[in-house]
Amino acid sequence: MTDQALSELLRDRGQRVTSQRLVINRFLHEHDGHLTAEQVLAGVADALPGTALPTVYATLELFEDLGVVRRVQTGGGTMVFDPRTDPHHHLTCRRCGAVEDVEAPVELAGVLRRARRTGFEAEHAEVVVSGLCRECAANA
Template sequence: MNATRSPEHDHAEADARLAAALRERGQRVTSQRLVIGRLLRELDRHVTAEEVLRRASEQLPGVSLPTVYATLDLLAELGEARRVSVGGPVLYDPRTEDHAHLRCRSCGAVFDVDVPFDTAVALRAAREAGFAPEAAEVVVEGLCADCAAAARG
């Protein structure tokens, strides 16, 4: 029998995983943390803390921007999100596996691109230079299809 999982089941499973990660780290499991984690997963794209705040305010009246930032950073530390710095505002990405990003230098849009890459060489060179690297990102900058088409006229 082929049973399909409901979105509610997936949300409950993800909430339980987040709650366990919070407890394991000695953090409190709060409704704000669970709601912000769920919103990030539901938006399923690169978002700013301000975007999450607008959405979270619907469910959490009175939630503040510092709380949203702190929660998103905590989610990134727990491996439930990625903090992406590609110029401009910091973005939070619900995709946690390694992947590269494309950033349009005209409109600022950021897209995922799935290509094989190995950051080990860059991390090793950083260590050899006395740097204590935590992660490496691959960001390709240029013009997105819309901006490139507009530039051509």
Template sequence: MKGTQTPAEESAAEARLVAALRERGQRVTSQRLVIGRLLRELDRHVTAEEVLRRASEQLPGVSLPTVYATLDLLTELGEARRVSVGGPVLYDPRVEDHAHVRCRECGRVEDLDVPLDAGRALGAARAAGFAPETAELVVEGRCAACAAAG
């Protein structure tokens, strides 16, 4: 994706969001559509505050609670992924199972492209009496920039 969606791909993504909202009985609002579009355009892990700064350009008066509520709704609809890897909660437009790498010094979080099968971990959690929803794999260490800085 990396912010290079064609107009047809963006139109299809927005149509999917509209359909998902309607299927859940949710209103289709300009705020939800703009925030969904921004998340896809940014195409990286972002905080709600970052989304608020960008959304404010198009939606004067939008509030941080509205951005959080919308990002959480997008997560429930499968249009975003909530990533909690230490530090602020991040929202990721990449929703399929994947791992993350996090720098312990600067806090940078990136996707890590490795085959990931969360099924075994989720199965083990169920066997232990949990009702798991998701599984995250996070590799922590120092990013190249922090390692080079000393």
């Protein structure tokens, strides 16, 4: 997401546009992957000296609420943030915490329709498969 698009989204939702939010957004999208809040903090430390981890968490949570990132629980229990918000699923390694994107061949429309019939307002659906990545399985 560009700085301009994020700025417009923040303003539309009544949020302030701050340099921290813009820098964190840029970092997430330049490092197209699954990052922990600690990795984001380390990555923006030069551009945002003095930024604290709670600020990064608050920004990532805001971005999740805005649909800018997705939160993924890894097989190892670590929380990572994914700037890729299109429909896709994840493979997570329970040993090393690696997360890999998988295109979304699994049809979830039926599950979502069934949820709506029960009155549940589904906002998002994904499949997270936990197990061992190739490297960890080879060393098991």
